[in-house]
Amino acid sequence: MRKLTFLAAAAATFLAACSQQGPGESAPAAGASAGGAASGTPVVGLALSTQNNPFFVELKDGAQKAAKDSGVQLVVVDAQDDPARQISSVEDLIQKRVSVILLNPTDSSALAGAVQSAQRANIPVITLDRGVDGAEVASHIASDNVAGGKMAADFLSKALGGKGNIIELQGVAGTSAARERGKGFDDEVATTGMKIVAQQPANFDRAQGLSVSENLLQGNPDVQAIFAQNDEMALGAVQALAGKNKKVLVVGFDGTPDGKTAVMNGTMAATVAQQPEEIGRLGVEAAKKLIDKQPVDKSIAVPLKLLTKE
Amino acid sequence: MTLQLNWSRAATLLQRLGSVIGLVLLFIVLSIMSPDFLTTGNLLTVLRQVSINALIALGMTFVILSGGIDLSVGAILALTGAVTAGLMAAGHGIVLAAGAGLLLGLVLGVINGALVSWGRVAPFIATLGTLTLLRGVTLSYTQGSPIPVTNSSFALLGGGYVANLIPLPVIWMFIAFAVCGFLLRGTVFGRHVVAIGGNEEAARLSGVRIAPMKLAIYGLSGLLSAFAGIVLTSRLYSAQATAGTGYELDAIAAVVLGGTSLAGGRGWLFGTLVGALLLGFLNNGLNLLGVSSFYQQIVKGIVILIAVLLDRRQ
Numbered sequence: 001m002r003k004l005t006f007l008a009a010a011a012a013t014f015l016a017a018c019s020q021q022g023p024g025e026s027a028p029a030a031g032a033s034a035g036g037a038a039s040g041t042p043v044v045g046l047a048l049s050t051q052n053n054p055f056f057v058e059l060k061d062g063a064q065k066a067a068k069d070s071g072v073q074l075v076v077v078d079a080q081d082d083p084a085r086q087i088s089s090v091e092d093l094i095q096k097r098v099s100v101i102l103l104n105p106t107d108s109s110a111l112a113g114a115v116q117s118a119q120r121a122n123i124p125v126i127t128l129d130r131g132v133d134g135a136e137v138a139s140h141i142a143s144d145n146v147a148g149g150k151m152a153a154d155f156l157s158k159a160l161g162g163k164g165n166i167i168e169l170q171g172v173a174g175t176s177a178a179r180e181r182g183k184g185f186d187d188e189v190a191t192t193g194m195k196i197v198a199q200q201p202a203n204f205d206r207a208q209g210l211s212v213s214e215n216l217l218q219g220n221p222d223v224q225a226i227f228a229q230n231d232e233m234a235l236g237a238v239q240a241l242a243g244k245n246k247k248v249l250v251v252g253f254d255g256t257p258d259g260k261t262a263v264m265n266g267t268m269a270a271t272v273a274q275q276p277e278e279i280g281r282l283g284v285e286a287a288k289k290l291i292d293k294q295p296v297d298k299s300i301a302v303p304l305k306l307l308t309k310e
Numbered sequence: 311m312t313l314q315l316n317w318s319r320a321a322t323l324l325q326r327l328g329s330v331i332g333l334v335l336l337f338i339v340l341s342i343m344s345p346d347f348l349t350t351g352n353l354l355t356v357l358r359q360v361s362i363n364a365l366i367a368l369g370m371t372f373v374i375l376s377g378g379i380d381l382s383v384g385a386i387l388a389l390t391g392a393v394t395a396g397l398m399a400a401g402h403g404i405v406l407a408a409g410a411g412l413l414l415g416l417v418l419g420v421i422n423g424a425l426v427s428w429g430r431v432a433p434f435i436a437t438l439g440t441l442t443l444l445r446g447v448t449l450s451y452t453q454g455s456p457i458p459v460t461n462s463s464f465a466l467l468g469g470g471y472v473a474n475l476i477p478l479p480v481i482w483m484f485i486a487f488a489v490c491g492f493l494l495r496g497t498v499f500g501r502h503v504v505a506i507g508g509n510e511e512a513a514r515l516s517g518v519r520i521a522p523m524k525l526a527i528y529g530l531s532g533l534l535s536a537f538a539g540i541v542l543t544s545r546l547y548s549a550q551a552t553a554g555t556g557y558e559l560d561a562i563a564a565v566v567l568g569g570t571s572l573a574g575g576r577g578w579l580f581g582t583l584v585g586a587l588l589l590g591f592l593n594n595g596l597n598l599l600g601v602s603s604f605y606q607q608i609v610k611g612i613v614i615l616i617a618v619l620l621d622r623r624q
Contacts, residue, residue: 078603
């Protein structure tokens with residue numbers, strides 16, 4: 001009985017001692033924010049989701065170039081698309097007492113804890129390309145998808161002389177990329193004589209882009225253009241058109257290597273290219289501003305570029 | 311005869327000490343090279359980072375000691391994490407959800423054991439099969455998207471601290487180490503694991519019942535993987551369908567670095583802990599020093615190769 005009481009008491013003490021807050025994280029950690037400054041050049045950490053995707057490698061290159069230009073030391077860590085690894089590498093950056101963390105999350109839902117630990121250590125976090133749910137960040141830098149959708153509509157309007165029928169292939173329903181690209185495109189088309197005769201999700205996937213395009217073309221023979229919310233679906237649409245003997249302009253989004261090649265070959269009319277290097281550059285510039293105690297916009301939109309054969 | 315025995319003992323001792331010496335050397339070098347390394351905060355951070363791998367590697371040590379291998383640990387971790395998060399999302403309590411996750415891990419491990427013993431499938435192939443199968447099950451269960459955790463007290467399990475200082479996963483790691491250490495050194499079960507790994511036929515002839523032993527060994531590995539999966543889900547505050555990809559290799563690396571022979575029959579549990587710490591400090595130190603992640607993998611690969619080469623020389 002006495003043993004049992006002891007065990008219960010021990011368990012109670014143990015539970016009482018448990019808390020959500022760790023060492024040093026609760027304290028304001030005065031030295032933390034000035035940590036980088038102590039050694040002369042400020043240090044900025046860049047936590048990448050992966051370097052297996054050329055998009056993020058270009059993002060890193062842009063950040064490294066900008067860091068060189070603005071006299072900032074950039075430390076790059078890579079999560080290999082594993083959120084657990086990314087939490088560890090963000091913790092390492094916190095221990096290194098970097099001045100700012102540029103975070104390109106592997107996943108919007110898993111990194112809130114890491115962002116909060118950084119903030120408890122007085123290190124501001126800037127998210128790149130993807131946001132983090134459930135945590136406030138100093139700034140979010142990503143492509144201006146609404147403007148990109150508008151760009152695609154303007155291009156088609158010019159190419160088709162202001163009128164024509166369009167099919168729209170949409171991305172995964174509910175994602176911000178699909179929502180924003182669609183909004184920019186649809187709103188701009190509404191101001192012209194062109195008409196969207198059909199729109200359906202093909203989930204950013206090439207195979208689905210092919211089958212959805214085939215179905216929609218079957219039901220709408222009089223179509224002059226197809227707008228796909230990413231290059232993969234656009235390439236599927238190109239396949240669907242391959243057997244048919246008619247002129248349909250295909251416009252994609254992202255500017256992936258495959259997409260760019262298709263534009264050069266003339267199978268795609270254009271693609272709205274993202275500028276990952278620019279995302280990296282603006283990330284480092286925003287970090288520099290935070291270090292110099294200057295204000296930074298909560299949300300920074302990175303311009304897109306329309307790529308055509310010319 | 312006596313001389314030979316002493317030699318092999320000396321060699322074993324050297325190999326065992328090798329991992330400890332490696333850890334101490336790494337520790338000293340990193341302390342000198344990075345001013346941020348030798349701080350309480352950083353050391354506790356590394357302990358927390360290695361805890362997931364250490365939990366899996368403890369189970370893996372038993373499997374490897376018995377002459378087997380378990381490639382399905384990362385897949386078991388992902389599925390049990392997803393099921394635990396899924397049950398909580400459906401409104402069930404923490405105890406039921408985590409209990410179901412642990413039970414599932416145990417059952418999946420026992421299935422591995424059954425394939426290996428009764429099915430007479432080589433452990434590498436059997437667990438490669440369950441690895442692929444369970445990855446598929448996890449993807450269909452989650453539909454490929456993360457399952458967010460809705461219960462805020464569940465976050466304590468992987469993200470909490472004792473006395474505002476020691477991360478809870480570190481406590482779990484040491485408790486699991488103590489329990490496993492007792493199993494291995496203080497029970498008949500542990501002696502039989504080593505006997506099977508040393509010479510399965512001899513063990514069988516001397517009365518060890520091989521099949522139930524293998525069910526238990528792989529079951530233990532599945533159970534610890536499930537526990538790691540629950541702690542990881544709590545830390546990420548969401549269950550990821552692709553969680554734990556490649557963790558089997560990290561766990562095997564920790565066991566081998568710790569001086570346990572891949573041929574089975576020879577090894578120690580403390581070495582596995584040292585091996586996991588070695589990998590953790592290596593990752594952390596190279597990050598602190600700002601070494602590119604490409605080179606980090608090269609360094610990690612070389613360290614593992616050296617450990618395996620040392621093992622071959624025995």
